Structures are given as structure tokens and as C-alpha cells.
Amino acid sequence: MSKFCLQCGAALNAGARFCGECGAPVSAASPKAKAANHPPAKKSNWMLIGGVAGAIALVIAYYFIFLHDDASSGLEDRVADQPVEAEAAVAKVYYAMLEANIRDKASTQGSTVLGKLPRGESASGKVILGEDGTSDWLELADGKGFVALVNLSEIQPPELSKMLDDKKWTANEALDVWAQPDPASTLIERVAAGTSITLVGLTANDYVEVKLPKGGVGYIAGGERIAKLASGKPIAIAFNANTCSFGPELDAMFATIGNRVRANYKALENKEYPSEEARSKALASIEGRSTFQKLERNFEGLTVTAIAQHYESQSVYFAEPASRVIEVFRSKGLRIGRDGSIPSSDLFAAIGSAAGEGGRYGKSDLSCGV
Structure with missing residues (x-):
């Protein structure tokens, strides 16, 4: 038994069960025995705590070594699988x-x-x-x-030097339509001969702005020429190979030219000459010559550029090649051979490439005469 109270340190009476000072029970075991009994319990508690902490550490280490990458990868995959919203449209x-x-x-x-x-x-x-x-x-x-x-x-339109006020014009040949008045721009389309085109206006670099069938505009080179052709009134041609008649309007024009030629001839004939030889020479200079009259008229998508009175025949000239002219007249019911010849009872009639002096007035002609 202890000689002193373990609680207050007062001296204990022999055999006392309680401390006379503080009343604390007196243990039968000695302090040394108690001291010997307490260290194993404390050591056991710390070992338990240490074991639990170690286990937790092992679990954490295992996660980061073996599971973390897989979990992260799965998360990334799930994020990647989520639909990405389209970027907002930029103005x-x-x-x-x-x-x-x-x-x-x-x-x-x-x-x-x-x-x-x-x-x-x-x-x-x-x-x-x-x-x-x-x-x-x-x-x-x-x-x-x-x-x-x-x-x-996205490109600002060019300034127009002349407005054509949506004038309608029938293309006389196949034409390229460009996105800008520049052949280096995008080719929008190629319109066929005979296509009706709406003309907006002329650019400074000789393109004509045209309206496109589906909306918007395009540009065709040679604007001034097209504008002139479009300004010409349509002309009617009703050709008869047996009489060399081209229809009332053209026949009247040919009659005017013929009257002018005869008047010139008569004027030369009545002129005073130093000799009959000089007179004959002057009259011979105009005999057999062709008289041309320029035109800017349209006929069924063709461009009539001129007419001519020859010595024994007449011609109508076109800006288009003979093949195109033949195609148009065939569509009007005129019989035309492969060589461009037109059947006639007594006269010669044909459509062919313009030759000689007539080549300056057109690419082709419709001619009739003896």
C-alpha cells in the first residue's frame, strides 16, 4: 500500500482505505505496479492509430497510382463526348x-x-x-x-457611268457573265445566244451590269457595243427566195438605196466631160460598186449590222456567224441546205460568211440576186 495519497500527497495511516485529507480511495497496488500496467495500454492505442493511418495511406497511394489516370481519362472522355455548341455567328x-x-x-x-x-x-x-x-x-x-x-x-458595287434603265436585250451570241467587271473575277455563268437579258448600266471600264435570273447582278464585257445593239429597234425579216423580198421594212430600205444609186449615176451621166472617154471612165467607176448602209437592229436574237445593194443582188449582214444565222432562219421555217443555200426557182439565195468588202460590216450575210 502507498504511504502517501496519490491524489493530494498527504501521508496515509496504515490500513486506511481512504485519504484522511481529500477522501480519495487508496489503491492497493503500488505506484510502480500502476506505472508498469499503464505503458502497454498507451502503446497498444498508438499502434492501433498507426495501423489505421497506414491503411489509409495505402488506399490513397493505390488510388493515385492505379485508379487516378483511369478516372481522369474517363472524365475527359465524357467531357469530349459532350456536344460543343457552335461558335456564335460573327457579324x-x-x-x-x-x-x-x-x-x-x-x-x-x-x-x-x-x-x-x-x-x-x-x-x-x-x-x-x-x-x-x-x-x-x-x-x-x-x-x-x-x-x-x-x-x-461582300464587295462594294462599281459606279455606273450610264444607266440603261433595265432595258431588255436578246443576246446575239454566247456571253460570259462575271461576278465583277473584271475577267479575273469569278465566272458566274455563260448565257446562250437568244437569251433575254436585263441591262442595268455601264461601268467605266466598258462592262455592262446585268440582272441575274435568280437575283443579284453580273457583268458582261463590251458594254458599249451591247448598249448600242440594245438601243436598236427590232426589225422584221420575211425572206422570199423566189422574189428576193426581205419584208416590207427592208424592201423599203433597199428601194431608198437603189434610188440614191440611180440618182448618183444620172448626176455623173449629165455632168460635162472633156471627152466621151472621160464620161465612160467616170460612169464605169460606179458601175458594179456595192452601196452599204449600217444598221443597229435586232432580229430574233440576231444583230442586223448593215444592208447592201450590189450590182445585181442584195445582202443583209449580221454580227453572228453563218451557223447561228442559219439556225435562227431554220427555226422560222426557212428551208436551208447544209451549205447555206436556199432553194429558189430562178434566183440565187444563201446564207454564208461575209466576204470582201462586206466583211467589214458583219460576220455573215443573207444574200439574194441573179
Whole structure:
């Protein structure tokens, strides 16, 4: 038994079961025995704690060594599988090629025209699919309407030196239509001879701006020439190979030329000459000569460039090659041989390439005479 109280340190009476000072029970075991009994319990607790901590450490290490990469990879795969939203459409600037309608929705059907976008004026916005599911439209950035993209271009349209006021013209040959008044630009299409074309105006570098069938505009080289041809009135040709008649209008023109030729001949004949030899020489100089009259007229997609009164025949000249002229007259019901000859009872008639002096007035001619 201890001689002193383990709680307050007071001296204990022999055989006392409680401390006389503090009343604490007196243990029968000696302090040394208690000291000997307590270290194993503390050591056991720390070993238990250490074991649990080690196990946790092993689990954590195993995760990072063996499972972390797989888990990360799976997460990346799942993220990669998620749909990526399309980038927001970037607003772009376009220019009106012609006066364009601004509509309240992306459709020409059932929409209301809110205003006009003048030729050459810019507009910004994003391109969207029209309500018909096929056409493209510009949704204006200010939210005030939609413009059909077919009437817009990313390039500002050229200034027009002369307006042709949507004059209709029938192409006299196959023509290339370009995206810009420059052959280095994109070739939009190639129109066939006989195609009706709407002419907008002329550019400074001799292109003609034309309206495209599906909207928008294109450019054809040789604008001045086309404008002149388009200004010419249509002319009717009703050819009769047995009489060499070209129809009332042309027959009247030939009659005028014939009267002028006869008047010139008579004037020379009545002129005073130093001798009969001089008179004969002067009259011979005009006999057999052809008299030409230039024209700028249209006939069924052909361009009539001139007519001529020859000594014993008459000709109508065209800007197109003989093959094209033959094609048109055949479509009008005229019988024409492979060589361009036209059946006639007593006269000669044919369509062929212009030759000699006539080559300066056209590529081909329709001629009739003896």
C-alpha cells in the first residue's frame, strides 16, 4: 500500500482505505505496479492509430497510382463526348448590289417590306437560313429586318457611268457573265445566244451590269457595243427566195438605196466631160460598186449590222456567224441546205460568211440576186 495519497500527497495511516485529507480511495497496488500496467495500454492505442493511418495511406497511394489516370481519362472522355455548341455567328458587312427590300422576316412569301437598302449601301449582320429552308438571308445587326443575301455582296458595287434603265436585250451570241467587271473575277455563268437579258448600266471600264435570273447582278464585257445593239429597234425579216423580198421594212430600205444609186449615176451621166472617154471612165467607176448602209437592229436574237445593194443582188449582214444565222432562219421555217443555200426557182439565195468588202460590216450575210 502507498504511504502517501496519490491524489493530494498527504501521508496515509496504515490500513486506511481512504485519504484522511481529500477522501480519495487508496489503491492497493503500488505506484510502480500502476506505472508498469499503464505503458502497454498507451502503446497498444498508438499502434492501433498507426495501423489505421497506414491503411489509409495505402488506399490513397493505390488510388493515385492505379485508379487516378483511369478516372481522369474517363472524365475527359465524357467531357469530349459532350456536344460543343457552335461558335456564335460573327457579324459581317455586305453591300446592296441593287436596291434591296428589307423584310420583317427571312422570306419573300408572307413577309412585309419594312424599307429599302439603296444600291451600294452597307449593312451588317449574320447570315441565316431563310424560312424556305434553302435561301440565305442577312439578319440585320440592329434587329430591324432581313435582306435576301442574293442581292448583297461582300464587295462594294462599281459606279455606273450610264444607266440603261433595265432595258431588255436578246443576246446575239454566247456571253460570259462575271461576278465583277473584271475577267479575273469569278465566272458566274455563260448565257446562250437568244437569251433575254436585263441591262442595268455601264461601268467605266466598258462592262455592262446585268440582272441575274435568280437575283443579284453580273457583268458582261463590251458594254458599249451591247448598249448600242440594245438601243436598236427590232426589225422584221420575211425572206422570199423566189422574189428576193426581205419584208416590207427592208424592201423599203433597199428601194431608198437603189434610188440614191440611180440618182448618183444620172448626176455623173449629165455632168460635162472633156471627152466621151472621160464620161465612160467616170460612169464605169460606179458601175458594179456595192452601196452599204449600217444598221443597229435586232432580229430574233440576231444583230442586223448593215444592208447592201450590189450590182445585181442584195445582202443583209449580221454580227453572228453563218451557223447561228442559219439556225435562227431554220427555226422560222426557212428551208436551208447544209451549205447555206436556199432553194429558189430562178434566183440565187444563201446564207454564208461575209466576204470582201462586206466583211467589214458583219460576220455573215443573207444574200439574194441573179
